[in-house]
Amino acid sequence: MPLKIIKTFDVKFLQIIDESGRADAGLLPDLTTEELLKIYRAMILSRTFNRMALALQREGRIGTYASILGQEGAETGSALALEKGDWIFPSFRETGVFISRGYPLWRMLRYWRGDERGMEAPADMNIFPMSVPVGSQITHAVGAAMAMNIKKDKNIAVTYFGDGGSSRGDFHEGLNFAGVFKAPVIFICQNNQWAISLPRNRQSAAETIAQRAAGYGVPGIQVDGNDVVAVYAATARAAERARAGEGPTLIECFTYRLDDHTTADDSSRYRTDEDVAKWQKKEPLIRYKIFLENKGILNKELDKEITDEAEGLVKAAVTEAEAVAPPAPADIIKYTSATLSVRQKKDIKALKWEK
Amino acid sequence: MPLKIIKTFDVKFLQIIDESGRADAGLLPDLTTEELLKIYRAMILSRTFNRMALALQREGRIGTYASILGQEGAETGSALALEKGDWIFPSFRETGVFISRGYPLWRMLRYWRGDERGMEAPADMNIFPMSVPVGSQITHAVGAAMAMNIKKDKNIAVTYFGDGGSSRGDFHEGLNFAGVFKAPVIFICQNNQWAISLPRNRQSAAETIAQRAAGYGVPGIQVDGNDVVAVYAATARAAERARAGEGPTLIECFTYRLDDHTTADDSSRYRTDEDVAKWQKKEPLIRYKIFLENKGILNKELDKEITDEAEGLVKAAVTEAEAVAPPAPADIIKYTSATLSVRQKKDIKALKWEK
Amino acid sequence: MGKITIVKAINQALAEEMARDEDVVLLGEDIGQDGGVFRVTDGLLEKFGPQRVMDTPLAELAIAGTAIGMAVYGLRPVAEIQFMGFTYGALEQVFSHASRIRSRSRGRFTCPMVIRTPYGIGIKAPELHSESAESLYCHMPGIKVVAPSTPYNAKGLLISAIRDDDMVLFMEPASIYRAIKAEVPTENYAIPLGKAAIMQEGDEITLVSWGAMLHKAMEASEGFDCEIIDLMTLKPFDEEAILESVRKTGRLVIVHEATKNCGLGAEIAALVAEEALFYLKAPVLRVAGPEAVTPMASLEDEYVPKVARIREALKDVMKY
Amino acid sequence: MGKITIVKAINQALAEEMARDEDVVLLGEDIGQDGGVFRVTDGLLEKFGPQRVMDTPLAELAIAGTAIGMAVYGLRPVAEIQFMGFTYGALEQVFSHASRIRSRSRGRFTCPMVIRTPYGIGIKAPELHSESAESLYCHMPGIKVVAPSTPYNAKGLLISAIRDDDMVLFMEPASIYRAIKAEVPTENYAIPLGKAAIMQEGDEITLVSWGAMLHKAMEASEGFDCEIIDLMTLKPFDEEAILESVRKTGRLVIVHEATKNCGLGAEIAALVAEEALFYLKAPVLRVAGPEAVTPMASLEDEYVPKVARIREALKDVMKY
Ligand SMILES: Cc1ncc(C[n+]2csc(CCOP(=O)(O)OP(=O)(O)O)c2C)c(N)n1
Ligand SMILES: Cc1ncc(C[n+]2csc(CCOP(=O)(O)OP(=O)(O)O)c2C)c(N)n1
Ligand SMILES: [Mg+2]
């Protein structure tokens, strides 16, 4: 009885396509050529949007922007493994998730211009507005998932957060609720190894974030977040579990933030070019492209077609976004609640926002 | 590379004296007869105080009271393993910790009468007032421990909380900070298997709370909380680590709340007498007494002496507590901050609390 | 009809709304098997099952956060936070999310949820069991705040709160949970939010209060010609009712137990100082808690406004 | 002397106090290597080392909670919360602990700590980067709230805040962090908390503001005979300065950017309605944010009080 081991846990790591583009055949999910190309298209569109958004920011045509460069694998791979009816609760660095789900690009641009209308998701798209307070969206996904159980819907909920987000109480309380209520929810931590200037090893003394899952009786796995297929496979498996009533999963996508934290940041203050260069070589598109080429799915021509198409879509979105009339000041008040209060009517009048 | 195990964790359980009073000689800490009796005295005094407090509550001589019956092992064992200069950050169910540290009994009674003066610790006793918002004291201990590092003091900080408290974000953020800053702090979870009416298995889907420690890069252990010697040994070991600069430890004391949650609770609404009876047999004093008797340290006479002494101390404390003049209303305002504001002076005058 | 307590009236409102609308669900600590520490949810687990009456782990942030997730998904969650002092851990969820989701998504997502919580001094419970923090919530746009004072309005207001399409904080006066018994219709009825009740008409002083304090105000008013207004909805409060009354009486006394500074009484006084200044014959007096945190049990009766203090204020304004 | 910004003035105050008292330590997100997202703590890590300038994990509750632990242990921690909107996650620690530890322990433990946080609209940052939540904190007894408006008072007030024996919330006006450069003594000096500054004497209108809005108020006052009061300490605020001025001018206009309802302006108006009512010649006007949450960047300039709106209010009160 005395000092005995009562439980043992393993922490697993999944990679399917390695940095050189070689795939582990035994682990490769069953994806058709079309599906594989869909993933590629989403990654290219995400990257193209990201590049143009950064350019627009430099020209003052949008505000502060949070680049996703290097994280397209984690975002696209997870988003495309879900069903249409599933609900997504993102942080602010999931542009690739929005794009993979088919979110109107012009709305994304409006959002980054500081326009609330940017986060008005189309009626048939269950994607929640970006959450700015880090980690605070996690419990929303858990609650939605609990509601799915109550309503006996077959949807699942997915929430995204960063390595920084994993330090917040919201993470803990959310995972614990999800475990207790066996909620159909997937927790996707984009561990991009930085929270603004704080490196991952000073965010927590634990070596992985995945190993936290055991503390809630929830399965957890660390995935190579720069391997889009591994992320896809892990998410698909977690979704399957959730839909089968087996409860939540924590997926840690190990990736790297290649750009500054946002356009308001200067990462040279806290990290070296060499560090970034090392990760540049591991970024998700390089290996996935080689993989597709080796498989004979992608060639120069098709690649150009896909890239051009993406450019076209983003350019059209820029035009569309910039053609939108500025928001009406009265909207500040009008969308506060379902009905206007006496005070709000007085305000609208006093501010001369309406006659 | 693909799906591989990158880490493995064990969860350990420590018991030294079993329910029948048999000790594991190899694990027994090196305690003198005097020290062993000190522990016994503290347990008896705690239990005596607890019994009398419950009686006083029934007579309306104190207010709502939270019984510690069954938890004397966890409280006394941990509190006595610490040094005089160490800092304690308790919840509201650590009467046995206060008592083991030598806290004036009359002050405890004043506290339960609803008098703030009850939590004015003697100047040489670093025990923080009871914290009522569950779990919210955890980060205070971590901060104090960080301060100890900064000031290069050799003290350590200890915080207590329940199984319910382990569900709060404070637990997560606190353990994570402690891990990152290698703070000399011990987290003692009194898992008494209930949070008011919520049984432990619905507080979390994880089988132990100790297994959470790995998620912060912190060592954790589950201890038989009804084995005072095991708790002592585990705490002493954690204190040693902390003082040696090796950082925090999480200790889960597995115990059982034998009484109602508080005197305002009726536990028959949510648990059965049989459940309680089962744990009654495992309570900490039974086995410790047998252990001491078997060792020839305790006999009937000495036991009576110790019990009588405890009775005497508590009775004297009751007299002392009841002789204290009621608090002055102006104290409500006067202790708010170091200096009185204009508004506060107006209030004191308007309320005629002073001329 | 039948004479029932506020506890029972709230229980009725919950049971009726849950029977009427299966999207109404409850969550909170000890609300199931135990029936809530004040027994407000007694019997509801048996009636509606564990999927609609959810005992949660001890985590207020998550109670609020998961309620938000449920609400945006299409349920109408009613969360219980065991005491108002423990809502502080949920404030970020309320302030950064529940209050802003409609605005943030331009109406695509809404957050029809209720947080019920007992508030106020008077039950001699431990620290932080006696908070009266309404003004924190009243300051935040996008949410409503309600505080009933009788079994009748407790039931009707809670029903409206549950049906409201935005978040409502429902503050239950713990000190009178069981102190008042009154006739309450057994039928389902709603009392509109945002409207105050004139408890008594009068010509010389407008006396505004809510929740447990209302009863002290009423007691204190004896012998004075007071128009007594029970605010009921604290946010948005019934500005017109107050202004109209003050235009008639020219005197205003506000009673609340929260500390005076930046309390809701300040907003009421400021409104009058802006919109009805020249009707005022006397200074606007607030009888409220002093500048100190709520004390523990042995001094709590000193902290909370006493009837005598209210009478003094009424006398004071009558000097003008 | 030398002309410096508010950012630099705060940096100086921190550096001087850290040099003077080794118990002064800093903690927060990105305050070390990065020097803070606004560079307020630039260079302090190099100067004082990682034990006194602590980059923390991303967790506001723990930042506040550990600061409390440090303070009771004997340090004087100055915590940075990156934006005021993110202090909401730390409210329970402030409301349930920092503000009550002295009272709860009858003086045995105290909590001398500062939380610094940028506040307010004007930097076109994402949502929740523009909050002005002073009234929440002002409502809570046991803590102080300070909001500087110039480099000079930023330095002197922060020095006092650090030396104060209770918790002080120090709100830094982000929109003018770098907009104003002014002469600031290189010596160490303290500006007492609780005292307002009369920025300009005047006879016809008392104009009260603080932080970034003070400058708009001053601009708007041109052509009016205003007595302009910079509140500086918002809790406890300088009641006497306001009352004295209103007794002279008979007119009061308050300008703040937080939403009007239950904002700090309400308390100021209520104070005057109670203690100086009969001096008032005109309604008390509050020029404040409308009843809505702070919008995102493209509408933020519409939300925040404009100079023209302040002028209108000044004109309005002069009609009486
Ligand atoms: C509660 C909260 N605190 C601070 C911030 C400011 N902030 C924005 S992003 C960020 C770092 C986030 O790191 P991480 O969670 O790893 O996400 P990443 O930016 O790497 O995607 C910080 C500190 C915030 N938005 N919310
Ligand atoms: C934040 C908070 N929420 C709720 C409560 C009410 N409450 C007091 S004790 C308790 C249960 C605590 O359970 P646990 O942490 O296991 O400690 P135990 O009572 O078993 O010692 C609850 C819900 C509280 N005091 N604080
Ligand atoms: Mg990150």
Ligand SMILES: [Mg+2]
């Ligand atoms: Mg417990």
